[in-house]
Amino acid sequence: MMNTDYPFLMIPGPTPLPDAVREVMSRPAVGHRSPEFKVIVRRVLDNLKQVFKTQHDVIMYTASATGAIEAALSNTLNPNETLLVLSCGVFSNRWAEMAKTLGIDVQEISVPQGEANTADSLREALNADVTKSIKAVIFVHSETSTGALNDVQTFTRLIREHGALSIVDTVTGLSADAFKFDEWDIDLAISGSQKGFMMQPGLSFLAVGPRALARHREQVKNPGFYFNFDRNIKAQGQDTTAYTPATHLIMALDVSLQMMLNEGIESMNMRHLKLRNMVRAGLRAMGLTLLVEDDNHASPAVTAVLPPNGVSTADIRGILKNRFNIAVADGQAALKNKIFRIGHLGHVYERDVFMTLASLEAVLYELGHPLESGAALKAAQESASIHRVMNAVSA
Ligand SMILES: Cc1ncc(COP(=O)(O)O)c(C=O)c1O
Numbered sequence: 001m002m003n004t005d006y007p008f009l010m011i012p013g014p015t016p017l018p019d020a021v022r023e024v025m026s027r028p029a030v031g032h033r034s035p036e037f038k039v040i041v042r043r044v045l046d047n048l049k050q051v052f053k054t055q056h057d058v059i060m061y062t063a064s065a066t067g068a069i070e071a072a073l074s075n076t077l078n079p080n081e082t083l084l085v086l087s088c089g090v091f092s093n094r095w096a097e098m099a100k101t102l103g104i105d106v107q108e109i110s111v112p113q114g115e116a117n118t119a120d121s122l123r124e125a126l127n128a129d130v131t132k133s134i135k136a137v138i139f140v141h142s143e144t145s146t147g148a149l150n151d152v153q154t155f156t157r158l159i160r161e162h163g164a165l166s167i168v169d170t171v172t173g174l175s176a177d178a179f180k181f182d183e184w185d186i187d188l189a190i191s192g193s194q195k196g197f198m199m200q201p202g203l204s205f206l207a208v209g210p211r212a213l214a215r216h217r218e219q220v221k222n223p224g225f226y227f228n229f230d231r232n233i234k235a236q237g238q239d240t241t242a243y244t245p246a247t248h249l250i251m252a253l254d255v256s257l258q259m260m261l262n263e264g265i266e267s268m269n270m271r272h273l274k275l276r277n278m279v280r281a282g283l284r285a286m287g288l289t290l291l292v293e294d295d296n297h298a299s300p301a302v303t304a305v306l307p308p309n310g311v312s313t314a315d316i317r318g319i320l321k322n323r324f325n326i327a328v329a330d331g332q333a334a335l336k337n338k339i340f341r342i343g344h345l346g347h348v349y350e351r352d353v354f355m356t357l358a359s360l361e362a363v364l365y366e367l368g369h370p371l372e373s374g375a376a377l378k379a380a381q382e383s384a385s386i387h388r389v390m391n392a393v394s395a
Helices: 019-026 035-052 065-076 090-101 119-128 152-162 210-218 229-237 247-263 265-285 313-324 350-366 375-394
Strands: 057-062 082-087 105-110 134-140 165-169 188-192 203-208 302-306 340-343
Touching: 019 247, 035 057, 035 203, 035 247, 057 065, 057 229, 057 247, 065 090, 065 134, 065 165, 065 188, 065 203, 065 210, 082 090, 082 119, 090 105, 090 134, 090 165, 105 119, 119 134, 119 152, 134 152, 152 165, 165 210, 203 210, 203 247, 210 229, 247 265, 265 302, 265 350, 265 375, 313 340, 313 350, 350 375
Parallel strands: 082 105, 082 134, 134 165, 165 188
Antiparallel strands: 057 203, 188 203, 302 340
C-alpha cells in the first residue's frame, strides 16, 4: 500500500514542525504595520536575543540563511579587503565562493572532509598576518555537509586577539550546541529558521555586535540596500521590519521561540547532545563507520555515516523512505552517494532516534549487512540512560 504521509524528516533541515508551529500558516492575513503585528515583532526580536545570548541587535531577514551570510559579508567588507575562510565542507566552501563573487580577497585554510578546523592553523595564519590585512574570519560552527563541529569559543578568542571580525555560521549549531554571542565576544553570527528553530524555511537571523556595526557605518562603501544593517536595525528599533516581511513565518517563529525558551536553551543543548550520542552509539553497534570519528568534533545536529562495503547509500535511503517513510540526507558535492546523513536537529526526540535506528537496522539486514539484531537499540538505550543519570546529578 502506498504511504501518502509526508516522510518523517531525519535530515539536518528542514526539520520536523511542531503542530503549534505548523498551524500558524492557516491564520488570517495580518497587516505588517498593524499594532498587533508590532507586538509580535517586538517579542520575537527580544526572544531571538535570548537564543543567541546577546544584548545586541539580531536582524531578522526574509531570506534563507545564505542571504544573511551575504548580508554579513557585504555590510562589513569592501572589495579587495581580505577574508580568512576556515573551510571544512560544502558550506564553508560556499562562503569562500560568495566572498570572491563580492570582490573580496579570500585566504583559505582547509581540512579534509570529516575533520574540524584547528585552532593551531588559525593561530598560525593570524600570527603571520603582521600587516593586519585580514579584516574578518568566517567559519562554520556545525558543518552540515560532514557533521564536523568547530570550537567557536576558542576560534573567536583568537580572532579577537588579532583584531579581525569573527563571522560564525551557526546555522545548524545554534540551540543544538552551546553558543554565547556576548560572552564569547563574537562579531557576527547567522542562523536560519528551518534548523534548530524547528520551523518552516524562509527566515534568517543575524546577530550584529558593536565592532561589526561600527565597521559597517564607518568603513564600508557599498553595504547594499535590502540587507543593509542600518536600514534593518532602524526599522526593528520601531518594532517593525524595513520591508514587507513573511508575516506568517514571523508568527510561527513567535510560537517556536516560546517553545524553545520554555524548554530552555541549555536543555535544548543537552537534548541534542543526548540524541547525537544515541545515534553514534547505535550506528557503531551496527558496525558502521562514522565520517567524524572523534566524538569531540562531532556535531550534535547531524551525523554522517559511511555505508557498509558493497551497500549503496541510494539503496539505504530508498528503502528507509519507501518502507519506513523516514527521510535521511544524501552526502553533498564530493560526498554525494558516499555517505548518508542523519539529522537529529530541532523537534526531534528519543523516540525518533529509536525509530530511525530500528528501521535502519531492518534495512541493512535486508541488504545483507551482517549485524546483531537489536544491538543498535541497546547501545542507544545505554547512551540515553547515561544522559539521564548525568542530568539527574546536575539537576
Ligand atoms: C551550516 C549551514 N550554513 C548555511 C546553510 C545555508 O542555509 P540556507 O539553505 O537556509 O540558505 C546551511 C543549510 O543547510 C547550513 O547547513
